[in-house]
Amino acid sequence: MRPIVGALVGLALGVGFGACRVAGQGAAECERVCEFALRCGFLPSSLGGRYGDHEDTLASECRRRCGATADSTESAALIDCLTPATGDACELLECQRAAECVDQSTILADEVFGVATVTIRMMGGALWAAVFVPALCEDASGELLGNHGIADACREFAGLHALVGPGDPRCVDGEGLALRSPLCEEVDCETHRTCDPSMCSTAYAEASTDCEFYGIEEVQLGYVDHRGVLQLSPRRLTCPEASAGERFEAVPRTAIAPVALFRGALTTRASVALGFPEDALVGRPFCWASSPLGPRRQARAGESTQPVPTPSLTELIDLAYERDREFPVGCGCLLDPIGCEVGEACANQIDDDEDGLVDAEDYGCRPPAEQECHNGIDDDGDGRIDAGETASCD
Numbered sequence: 001m002r003p004i005v006g007a008l009v010g011l012a013l014g015v016g017f018g019a020c021r022v023a024g025q026g027a028a029e030c031e032r033v034c035e036f037a038l039r040c041g042f043l044p045s046s047l048g049g050r051y052g053d054h055e056d057t058l059a060s061e062c063r064r065r066c067g068a069t070a071d072s073t074e075s076a077a078l079i080d081c082l083t084p085a086t087g088d089a090c091e092l093l094e095c096q097r098a099a100e101c102v103d104q105s106t107i108l109a110d111e112v113f114g115v116a117t118v119t120i121r122m123m124g125g126a127l128w129a130a131v132f133v134p135a136l137c138e139d140a141s142g143e144l145l146g147n148h149g150i151a152d153a154c155r156e157f158a159g160l161h162a163l164v165g166p167g168d169p170r171c172v173d174g175e176g177l178a179l180r181s182p183l184c185e186e187v188d189c190e191t192h193r194t195c196d197p198s199m200c201s202t203a204y205a206e207a208s209t210d211c212e213f214y215g216i217e218e219v220q221l222g223y224v225d226h227r228g229v230l231q232l233s234p235r236r237l238t239c240p241e242a243s244a245g246e247r248f249e250a251v252p253r254t255a256i257a258p259v260a261l262f263r264g265a266l267t268t269r270a271s272v273a274l275g276f277p278e279d280a281l282v283g284r285p286f287c288w289a290s291s292p293l294g295p296r297r298q299a300r301a302g303e304s305t306q307p308v309p310t311p312s313l314t315e316l317i318d319l320a321y322e323r324d325r326e327f328p329v330g331c332g333c334l335l336d337p338i339g340c341e342v343g344e345a346c347a348n349q350i351d352d353d354e355d356g357l358v359d360a361e362d363y364g365c366r367p368p369a370e371q372e373c374h375n376g377i378d379d380d381g382d383g384r385i386d387a388g389e390t391a392s393c394d
Contacts, residue, residue: 026066026067027063027067029079030062030063030066030067031063033062033066033078033079033082033083034047034048034059034062034063034066035059036082036084036094036098037062037082037113038055038058038059038062038194039091039095039193039194040091040094040095040098040099040298041095041116041182041194041195041253041298041299041300041301042095042098042099042112042113042114042253042300042301043055043058043059043062043114043301044058044114044301044302045111045112045113045114045115045301046109046111046112046114047062047065047066047112048060048061048062048063048064048065049061049062051302051303052187052302054187055188055191055193055194073107074107074108077105077107077108078102078108078112080101081098081101081102081105081108082098085097090171090172090179092171092179092180092181092255092298093171093173093179095254095298096173096179096226096254096255096298099113099252099253099254100254103252113253113301114253114301114302115249115250115301115302116249116250116251116252116253116299116300116301116302116304117247117248117249117250117251117302117303117304118223118247118248118251118256118299118304118305118306119245119246119247119248119303119304119305119306120221120222120223120245120246120248120258120260120305120306120307120308121204121221121242121243121244121245121246121305121306121307121308122207122219122221122239122242122243122245122260122307122308122309122310123204123205123207123243123307123308123309123310124205124206124207124209124210124309124310124312125210125309125310125311125312125313125314125315125316126148126149126150126153126312126313126316127150127153127202127205128307128309128310128313129150129309129313129316129317130150130153130154130156130157131153131157131198131199131202132198133317134154134157134158136154136316136317136320137150137154137157137158139320139321140316140319140320141320144316144319144320148312148316150316153202156201156202157198157201157202173226173255177255177295177296178295178296179255179295179296179297179298180196180295180296180297180298181194181195181196181297181298182195182196182297182298182299182300182304183195183196183198183199183297183304183305183306184196184197184199184200185302185303185304185305186200195300196297199305199307204243204245204305204307205243206239206240206243207239207242207243207310208239208240208243210310210311210312211239211264211310212267213267213269213270213273213312214262214264214266214267214269214270214273214310214311214312215264215265215266215267215270215286216239216262216263216264216310216311217238217263217264217265218236218237218238218262218263218264219236219237219238219239219241219242219260219261219262219263220232220233220234220235220236220237220260220261220263221233221235221237221242221245221246221258221259221260221308222248222258222259222260223248223251223256223257223258223259223306224256224257224259224296225251225252225254225256226252226254226255226256226296230259231248232259232261233246233248236263242260245305251299252299253298253299253300253301254298254299255296255297255298255299256296256297256298256299256306257295257296257297258290258306258307258308259289259290259308260289260290260308260310261287261288261289261290261331262286262287262288262289262290262310262311263285263286263287263288264285264286265282265283265284265285265286266281266282266283266284266285266286267282268282273315273327274327274328286328287330287331288311288328288329288330288331289329289330289331290308290309290310290311290329311327311328314327314328314329315327330351347359
């Protein structure tokens with residue numbers, strides 16, 4: 001998928017949106033179809049409106065065009081696609097089904113759902129956690145939050161989370177992946193009826209601090225689409241460029257997960273964060289990947305933004321919940337949890353998952369006892385960690 005630079009302009013009426021099929025019910029059916037199209041983020045499109053229009057204007061224009069055109073084969077096909085089929089409590093699943101219905105139609109053109117242009121932006125992992133993982137603010141110790149600089153952010157977003165609940169309602173698709181609503185753009189923040197307002201009260205933070213901490217030199221941005229296919233830009237960006245974001249046009253109007261590949265050379269602080277002595281890994285090249293296995297967000301017509309966190313998010317969650325080190329994830333593990341370098345790959349003298357760790361050095365290859373000796377945690381409660389552990393590390 002090539003990043004496209006340029007402003008999204010209003011779409012012309014490329015497909016006839018026929019009036020409703022049953023006499024006397026046209027207005028009601030048009031209203032239902034247009035409301036569904038609005039909630040699913042399919043407007044602006046050839047159904048009505050231009051980018052930047054208020055949602056009330058989008059819905060009104062859609063209803064006007066619906067009622068002003070004659071009945072047609074396209075109209076019948078469109079209404080069939082925009083009629084919820086299962087009555088599922090999760091409307092995002094119905095939206096995804098409707099988008100797939102149009103994509104597979106031989107009658108309807110793509111323009112009926114508009115053009116989705118998504119900017120993927122790198123965001124500091126600690127701020128990302130404060131905005132999107134409110135449970136972490138409650139579960140992590142004050143010392144941990146203070147050390148990672150998100151204590152203030154947790155307090156700031158507590159009011160917003162209390163207002164909108166613990167997050168927008170989630171639902172799960174057939175593969176068990178959680179889905180979420182698209183994030184609100186500034187124009188939508190007032191009502192946020194059809195989008196998630198989590199980012200409405202903050203700016204995206206420039207992530208140079210994390211880049212310096214871990215030694216990140218290059219970033220590639222992209223997304224995983226609803227079919228599990230990775231769409232990755234070939235451009236390798238500096239940290240400021242990745243923080244500003246990269247635009248992807250003609251994104252499928254279903255659920256996507258933003259991803260990033262990070263390349264660089266490990267620093268002293270990164271070596272310690274990985275559970276090694278200060279200078280053990282300094283200067284070693286690495287390739288890490290953000291995990292796309294979390295909730296996917298629906299892409300909406302028009303301009304939208306999706307942030308992808310730096311590796312500090314995974315490190316922070318690992319520390320807060322005392323998990324075995326799931327950080328970092330090697331580039332070869334992009335669609336799986338960490339642990340790709342296992343079995344025969346642990347003795348082939350190749351860095352199979354491109355995370356800078358070879359064979360037995362890799363967390364995926366170490367037996368549990370050896371992992372405990374490098375995870376920075378007092379696993380057996382004897383008051384000692386790692387090399388000081390008496391149970392397994394002597």
